Amino acid sequence: xxxxxxxxxxxxxxxxxxxALAGLLDGLPPRQAAGAVERxxxxxxxxxxxxxxxxxxxxxxxxxxxxxxxxxxAAVRSALTECAAAVPGWAPGSHVDVGGGTGAAVWAAGAVxxxxxxxxxxxxxxxxxxxxxEIAAADPGLRDVRWxxxxxxxxxxxxxxxxxxxxxxxxxxxxxxxxxxxxxxASAGQAVVIVEPGTPDGYARMIEARDRLVAAGFHIAAPxxxxxxxxxxxxxxxxxxxxxxxxxxxxxxxxxxxxAYEDEKFSYVAATRFPPAPATARVVRRPQIxxxxxxxxxxxxxxxxxxxxxxKRHGPLYKAARDAxxxxxxxxxxxxxx
Ligand SMILES: C[S@@+](CC[C@H](N)C(=O)[O-])C[C@H]1O[C@@H](n2cnc3c(N)ncnc32)[C@H](O)[C@@H]1O
Numbered sequence: 001x002x003x004x005x006x007x008x009x010x011x012x013x014x015x016x017x018x019x020a021l022a023g024l025l026d027g028l029p030p031r032q033a034a035g036a037v038e039r040x041x042x043x044x045x046x047x048x049x050x051x052x053x054x055x056x057x058x059x060x061x062x063x064x065x066x067x068x069x070x071x072x073x074a075a076v077r078s079a080l081t082e083c084a085a086a087v088p089g090w091a092p093g094s095h096v097d098v099g100g101g102t103g104a105a106v107w108a109a110g111a112v113x114x115x116x117x118x119x120x121x122x123x124x125x126x127x128x129x130x131x132x133x134e135i136a137a138a139d140p141g142l143r144d145v146r147w148x149x150x151x152x153x154x155x156x157x158x159x160x161x162x163x164x165x166x167x168x169x170x171x172x173x174x175x176x177x178x179x180x181x182x183x184x185x186a187s188a189g190q191a192v193v194i195v196e197p198g199t200p201d202g203y204a205r206m207i208e209a210r211d212r213l214v215a216a217g218f219h220i221a222a223p224x225x226x227x228x229x230x231x232x233x234x235x236x237x238x239x240x241x242x243x244x245x246x247x248x249x250x251x252x253x254x255x256x257x258x259x260a261y262e263d264e265k266f267s268y269v270a271a272t273r274f275p276p277a278p279a280t281a282r283v284v285r286r287p288q289i290x291x292x293x294x295x296x297x298x299x300x301x302x303x304x305x306x307x308x309x310x311x312k313r314h315g316p317l318y319k320a321a322r323d324a325x326x327x328x329x330x331x332x333x334x335x336x337x338x
Pocket of ligand 1: 101152173
């Protein structure tokens with residue numbers, strides 16, 4: 001999966017977002033910014049869904065945007081990149097981002113599918129929407145985004161859209177509200193992409209959503225090579241991936257240490273109402289490179305997990321295996337015209 005520090009240089013979209021987020025902290029004493037992040041982390045820690053937004057005021061949302069948005073943007077961009085690879089030639093003409101907060105998924109969709117589209121961001125936290133609008137002013141392509149207040153619940157209905165995203169939201173909802181948002185997304189969307197933290201609980205919520213989407217007639221486009229049940233035995237493992245995120249000085253201040261980046265772990269599912277062309281297999285762990293061989297853990301079309309060893313004897317496939325990354329399709333898709 002391309003990451004800012006590895007395969008390709010950052011897309012202009014990512015740079016524009018990074019600059020806009022850095023600008024939020026201009027003039028804010030570093031200790032005050034770090035204090036706001038620490039308060040936000042504390043209010044997320046160990047919480048169960050509540051009746052009121054966690055992001056209550058501008059200090060909360062600035063902390064969220066500066067501290068978390070680069071990571072949620074990177075995770076959603078990775079998920080959308082893999083979704084796009086499974087639906088060649090398709091691009092969403094409209095996008096609804098549910099629980100969109102400050103708009104990370106809107107920026108990610110812009111990075112994956114450049115060009116104009118009708119976009120609506122829904123959230124119950126007005127300060128998040130207001131800041132999202134302010135950040136989006138940095139990108140002329142995002143100036144027409146509609147930022148609308150809406151509460152996710154059993155009464156939620158969504159306008160029809162080519163793409164519906166729900167990123168890092170299920171975690172904040174009760175079980176009935178999780179079911180309601182997935183059902184609403186399935187009723188409204190041609191493609192639905194759900195991203196959750198890459199933890200056992202995040203994976204469990206993602207699988208619950210995946211099952212609902214399949215039951216609603218959707219096909220899985222990514223990461224799974226099939227729409228059958230996930231082959232992971234519940235409780236033994238969890239499917240997740242990793243996106244590399246550059247650390248800002250605010251990150252370094254809050255987390256300590258001097259690492260220039262961190263790896264955001266996430267679980268995701270991308271599903272389409274129309275038949276996609278999913279990967280033949282997917283690399284589900286970081287490949288292990290040994291002398292003359294690469295060990296790949298794959299999830300395969302015939303639902304199952306398999307470890308395979310690619311050696312020099314496999315010729316060009318060996319080079320491809322050395323370049324393969326956790327989360328990539330396997331074998332790599334052929335370059336157009338190759
Ligand atoms: C962790 S943030 C994720 C924001 C954004 N999607 C992202 O990926 O960066 C969760 C968002 O869900 C919103 N949210 C949580 N419960 C909600 C509800 N019941 N109705 C509407 N929005 C809700 C929060 O206000 C917050 O903006």
